[in-house]
Amino acid sequence: MTGQAITDPASAALVFYRKWRPSSFSELVGQEHVSRTLRQSIKQGRVSHSYLFCGPRGSGKTTTARIIAKAVNCLDPQDGDPCNDCDPCRTINAGRFMDIIELDAASNRGIDEIRDIREKVNFAPAQGKRKVYIIDEAHMLTEAASNAFLKTLEEPPPHVIFVLCTTDVHKILPTIISRCQRFDFRRIASELIYGRLAEITEAEGVTADPEAIRLVARHAAGSLRDAENLLEQLVVSSTAGATASR
Numbered sequence: 464m465t466g467q468a469i470t471d472p473a474s475a476a477l478v479f480y481r482k483w484r485p486s487s488f489s490e491l492v493g494q495e496h497v498s499r500t501l502r503q504s505i506k507q508g509r510v511s512h513s514y515l516f517c518g519p520r521g522s523g524k525t526t527t528a529r530i531i532a533k534a535v536n537c538l539d540p541q542d543g544d545p546c547n548d549c550d551p552c553r554t555i556n557a558g559r560f561m562d563i564i565e566l567d568a569a570s571n572r573g574i575d576e577i578r579d580i581r582e583k584v585n586f587a588p589a590q591g592k593r594k595v596y597i598i599d600e601a602h603m604l605t606e607a608a609s610n611a612f613l614k615t616l617e618e619p620p621p622h623v624i625f626v627l628c629t630t631d632v633h634k635i636l637p638t639i640i641s642r643c644q645r646f647d648f649r650r651i652a653s654e655l656i657y658g659r660l661a662e663i664t665e666a667e668g669v670t671a672d673p674e675a676i677r678l679v680a681r682h683a684a685g686s687l688r689d690a691e692n693l694l695e696q697l698v699v700s701s702t703a704g705a706t707a708s709r
């Protein structure tokens with residue numbers, strides 16, 4: 464399976480995963496059952512106060528959480544999708560929006576972090592319409608922290624939305640699960656990953672052996688993030704003379 468190595472004429476520092484992160488529901492790959500429902504609820508103004516996103520790593524949970532945050536703060540949503548053009552959308556895309564608060568529960572798993580949220584949650588948004596708390600690896604919260612969080616989930620102020628993301632829903636308290644609208648993200652099919660990688664290589668102007676891309680897509684085992692990182696490594700190493708063959 465020797466193919467032509469991937470060549471990257473620009474050889475600039477590429478961060479495919481971040482650069483090609485979907486900025487709207489319509490760009491999400493392989494999670495139509497999730498994006499369709501979320502777009503609909505935003506169109507109808509029936510957004511939940513707490514979401515639980517379950518599924519394998521790299522399937523788009525945090526990305527989707529950020530798109531929700533953008534859609535609820537967008538001044539001109541298009542068919543339930545953020546416009547990516549108004550002030551809030553641009554600020555969010557630039558990573559400078561103060562009302563999106565991300566907490567990685569893998570490294571902030573204790574009660575102090577949750578108390579901090581509980582204290583600040585009542586303050587009105589600083590920039591936008593809604594404050595969105597994204598809690599990654601939510602199953603890593605300690606039991607004490609989870610119980611403290613439960614109180615906030617029970618009576619969230621109207622301007623707040625919580626999005627809990629987890630790869631391991633079985634470790635989350637049933638009382639938390641029952642208070643959230645749950646979405647199950649799927650492992651992304653390798654055909655879909657292949658399609659996305661092909662789009663990226665074309666847009667980046669890199670020549671890639673389709674067989675090598677197919678291999679990357681399969682190897683990523685359902686994680687688009689892994690696939691994009693692998694593709695990037697391949698592009699970078701090919702400029703150093705490596706080949707895409709196995």
Ligand SMILES: [Zn+2]
Binds near residue numbers: 539550552
């Ligand atoms: Zn907008």
